[in-house]
Each structure stands twice: as C-alpha cells, then as structure tokens.
Amino acid sequence: MPQNNNLTLRGRNIMNQLEPGLADKLTNSLKELDEDLPSIITDFVFGAVVGRKGLDIKIREMLTVASLVSLGNAHDQLELHMKGALNVGVTPQDLLEVVIQMSVYAGFPAFLNGLTAYRAALAATGHALPAASGLK
Amino acid sequence: MPQNNNLTLRGRNIMNQLEPGLADKLTNSLKELDEDLPSIITDFVFGAVVGRKGLDIKIREMLTVASLVSLGNAHDQLELHMKGALNVGVTPQDLLEVVIQMSVYAGFPAFLNGLTAYRAALAATGHALPAASGLK
Amino acid sequence: MPQNNNLTLRGRNIMNQLEPGLADKLTNSLKELDEDLPSIITDFVFGAVVGRKGLDIKIREMLTVASLVSLGNAHDQLELHMKGALNVGVTPQDLLEVVIQMSVYAGFPAFLNGLTAYRAALAATGHALPAASGLK
Amino acid sequence: MPQNNNLTLRGRNIMNQLEPGLADKLTNSLKELDEDLPSIITDFVFGAVVGRKGLDIKIREMLTVASLVSLGNAHDQLELHMKGALNVGVTPQDLLEVVIQMSVYAGFPAFLNGLTAYRAALAATGHALPAASGLK
Amino acid sequence: MPQNNNLTLRGRNIMNQLEPGLADKLTNSLKELDEDLPSIITDFVFGAVVGRKGLDIKIREMLTVASLVSLGNAHDQLELHMKGALNVGVTPQDLLEVVIQMSVYAGFPAFLNGLTAYRAALAATGHALPAASGLK
C-alpha cells in the first residue's frame, strides 16, 4: 500500500503519543515481514480510524481498553493501550472505572484480568496506585 | 438479595434515563423468574457499577457499546445501549465514531453489525442520519 | 467413519432422551450432506463424549447449558439443550440457577440471553414458570 | 480517506466477483453514514488485504469462512462469504469440508451453524446439494 | 457498596472453601484499588450468585469450570476454580469429565487447554492423577 503522507504522519503522531518511539518500533518490526504492513498500521489503523477527529484521543483509548478487556484475546495490546491511555492523559482513576464497568459486560474473569493489566500499566508508567476511594 | 434502597433508586434512575420505563419493564420481567433478579440488575449492575461517580453516563454508555460490539453475542442489548446512549445525550456522530473505531479492534464483521444496530437505534429514537462528513 | 454399533446405539439413545426423535431427525438432516456426519454426531459427540459414564446425564446437560450461555454463539443449540435438560429431569429451578450463575462468568448480556432461552424452553416443554423464590 | 485509484479498483473488482453489484451496494449503504467508510472497505479491506497477490481468491474466501465460523458473531457476513466462495469457484464439496473441519477447532455448535449457512448459500446461488460421499 | 453482613459472610465462607484464605487474599488485593471492589466480589459474586441455595457448591464449581474452559480468556481463574472444585469435593474423575465434555462444545484447543489446567490443579492440590479408566 503506497503511503499516504497525510495519513502516515497523523498515524505516526498518534502512535508516538501512546508510547514514545512506538511508530518506529512497530514499523521496523513489521517491515521485515512485508513492506505493506507498516502503512496498514500507521495509515489505516492509527491514521484513518483512530486518528479521526470525531472523538478525542483520551476517549478513543478508553474505548479501546473496553474492547480489549471484552475480547480477552490480546494481553500485550491491552497493556499497551492502558499505558497509552495514561500517556495521553487518561487518569488512573478513570482507567480503573473503565475496567470496573467491564465486570458487568464481559464477566468477572475478564474484569480481573483487566485489573492485573491495569496494575502493570501503572507500574510501567511510573504511576502510584491512586488512593482507594469509597462509594463513587 | 435484599434491596438496598440507595442503590436501587440510583440504579432505577439510570435505567429510566436509558429508556423511559425500563426499570419497571425489566423488573417485572425478572421478578416472575426469581425474586432476587430485579435487585441484581437494579442494585448491582446499574446502581453499584454503572452508577458509580467516576465517569459520566455518556462515556459509560459509549464504553458499553464498545464492549458489546466487541463481544458480538448480544444483539438486543447492543441496540438497547445504543438507544440508551442517544437518550442520555451521546450525539449520533460520536456513537458512529465508537462503532468505526471497533473495526480495528473487533474486526470488520463486528463493525458492520455495529453499523446495522446504529441505524436501527437512530430510527427507533427518531433521529435522522447525520450528514455524512469527510475525513474527520 | 464406519459406525461403531455400540457407540451409535448409546449416542442415539441419549439424543432421543434429550428430544424424542432427535437421533433420526439429525441423522436424516446430516446424511444428505455427507455420509460420515451422522456417525460423527451419534458416535462421537453423543456416544463417546456425552455418553461417558463419569457424570450423569442431568449434570452433563447443565454443563452444556453453562458452556453455550458462555460461548453465546449458538442460540438454537442452547434452546435444544435447555429443553433436553428439562426432558432428562433437570428441574426448572436448577436450570434457572445455571443461567443465573453465568451472569458472573460470561457477563450480563449472555445471562439475559440465557433467560430468554430458558423461558422459551419452558414454554416448548409445557412447563409453567416455577414460583419465584426469595433469597436462595 | 482519499481514494487510492489503484486499490479502489482492485477492491471493487474483488467485491463484484464475490457478488455481482456488491461494490456499489455496499458503497452506497456506507457513504450515507460517512464519506470515508466506502474507501475503508474497498481500498483497505478488499484492495489492500483481500486483494494481495500472495494467495488466490478461492483460498482467501475459504480462510474467511473458517474465520467467520470460528468467530460465530456474524451470520450475514458468513453467508455472504459462503456465496462469494461459490461465486469465485470454490466447489460445494470443498466449502463443506471447510465447515466440517471447524467442528474440531470451534466446537460443534459453531459447526452446526456453519452447516445451516452452507445450505442457505447453496440455495441462494442455485447449487444443488452435492451427492453425499462416503468416508473421504 | 456498603457491605451487607449476611451476604458478605456467605460469600467469604464460599471463597474460603474454594481456597483457604482466599477471601482475605482477594479482599486485600482489591481494596487497595477501590474500597467497593471487595464487597462486589464477596457480596455479589460469591454471596448473592454463587452462594444461592439452588445448586450445591460442587455443581456450581463444575459449571464455572465449563464456562471458563468455553470462554478461554481466563487462565488463572480456570485454575483457581479447578482447585476450588477439588477443594469442595468434586472428584478428579468428575472434573476430568467436565473438561472432556467441553471438547464438543468449545472445540479441541479449549479442551486441550482445559487438560493442562486440570493437571496443574491436581498438582497444586496434592492429588495424584487418577488411574486412567477405559470406555466410560
């Protein structure tokens, strides 16, 4: 897929907001498999879909975390997007709320796995656990 | 489960925001099966989880839609929560963005099913399709 | 797969316990597709797996209902096995308990779909709804 | 997403092989929702992914059927791709084999749902059921 | 969620039957995240749902294992509930039957993963593998 400079730039910019250096890291990893894969990720996934203007990036990352907790088939990506959510400014408290809400929709095992990923993402990004609050 | 008046009220209030009369409709349907089921739904699902203060109800409904599109196992509830999202003030444009973003995470079949539910929810709530926009 | 008389008989016997005439109905439907499919279902699924001696048929049908509510991808088979469970002597109360427990593990949408299938199975087998009980 | 003429043409060509008129039908349906959605489907899904040269279209449609039977969340798309597989030259016998193999990996309920979609796809494309063969 | 003493006690009692000390272990782990999470698990999951009177705890744990093998998204919880099943008196033979039956409904990969968890649960609870039996 020939790169579309506009979408490529937008996609790379978002990837690097989620994790500094992510665009190059993922591009280098994918291009040794196939020359088209990097632009599918940068142009399509992050440029044309995640990079749309309709919702801000914080809400988009929360939606992605909701989806990945529900699917339950992608541990590494869940942790990546939890860290990404924190890196674009989602607060630890809000991220925890997303996970808690999934207890209802995706079941308690998916929810407990989400809590584990949440702790790991906080640790990896140097966040302390927020003080536990009461009935919200 | 003995009803906890506080949680029951909060849960019923949220249910009726999602769909006027939903609390009574679901309660009546469930209580003929088992006396405890209504309070599990009103007190736990909507009172203690969805009713938490951490996120506002519009974001919570968007998260629920993201989760249900991803799980793909609950057509009726997906449509209910899409209508609920519209009823609590999520705009059609934002709801469409949620569905579009799921194309990446849950696959295109789940995404296309999400679009079908989105059209049905707009029709059921008397919303016109918003004007199609360009690259967002 | 050449039929193994012993497993075929055992499998057919179980199928007919679940629904009178099911063995012939499913065999006739499958053999017009492929001659081997009937014995895969009668000999393997119902003879060699479901027909094993280790657990009685009532518990096996309850397990199948738990699995199908969790997978959420097979509405017709869920209703078949709910009717089958009732036909081999699982009480409506116990069947309802199975569904309620799945609320925790498979999420509330799967649970609500399970309740819908439960009502349909009761109606199809001529059972009245059992009286709703209190905190069990 | 601005259309890439090359990918658009290739994607539309594949869509119309799967079902005559599919490219226009899906494009018209999607563009009333958002101007970018048609090119995501034509350029990305069918042009840049399904249209890659590495595997021929018959194998690609068989893979898609295997995936959709396994996911179990997209009845309409499963039937569309089963008809598409037949339309690009997959034989009914081979399509049936794909479904039968999924009994092992996705479970028997998914497999039985696959058989139902297979019968519907044969009927919709004017194929007779192939003669049932013996042990293959 | 204010604790309901009755449900809390019942829930904690069940948790400790599944694994001695589980109630405190899980409560301590959860309460550093949010003060309400422990009671959601003790009061709702184990008190109000798993603790219902309708089915005995051995059957409930077998159902949970069937569900978790089917969902396939919760390795740690599957092993916990397999150990829990053994701890409340499900025999290793019966537990193995549950896993074998899931081969039909959830597919062979889920089944093989279930066997791996079964071996780990036997080892962790000091059970020897039961003698392999013949056609059951």
Added chain:
Amino acid sequence: MPQNNNLTLRGRNIMNQLEPGLADKLTNSLKELDEDLPSIITDFVFGAVVGRKGLDIKIREMLTVASLVSLGNAHDQLELHMKGALNVGVTPQDLLEVVIQMSVYAGFPAFLNGLTAYRAALAATGHALPAASGLK
C-alpha cells in the same frame, strides 16, 4: 472408544506429518488421563475430520491457522499448527498471507498475535524470514 485401526493409522500419519513424533507424544500424554482420549484425538480429530480426502493437508492447515488466529484462545496450538503448516509444505509467504487476512476478520490484536506466532514458528522450524515483498 475402541480404536478403529484404519482411522487410527490415518490420524497418526497426519499428526506425524505435522510434527515428527507428535502422535506418540500426544498419545502418551493423553492416555495417562483416560484410556479413551488418545483415540478421540487420533481417530476422530486427525483421522475422521482432518484426514478427510476433500481438501489437501496444506489447505487444511491454513484453515486451522485462520480459525485459531480468530478464536485467539489457544496460543500453543496456534504455534503447533503454524509449524505443522510449514512442515507439510505451506510456504512462509502463504502462511503470512493467512495471518494478514485475519486482520480484517478477527481484528488487529488477533492479527498482531498471529504475527508473533508466525515468527516463532519460522524460528522453530529453521526457516529464515522470507524477503519482504512490495504491494502484492
């Protein structure tokens, strides 16, 4: 299940094509759990289903990889079948195409997990990464 010599031989033959020694390795592992399990795998899974004549083994392994990437619940079996696909003659290029196509149907997280398994399978079978090609 008494062994059916014909199916047993056919099943074992296929297993050993996928991985030299796999038939004995899996048989020995399963028979210490239950005497019937080895024949369920050799006779049913590999003899009666995967060993059917309708499709050749290379296409069958590609279908299995498509299914396992989609289900996302069986990491070890995905890697086994990717190695098996390579061992029966699927080229690395074709195997990569299978994984890339799943990006559309099973979502990008499942696709990225598939790429990881693909790299591991190449390394385990002594294949170099094929040269990355351009727009296919």
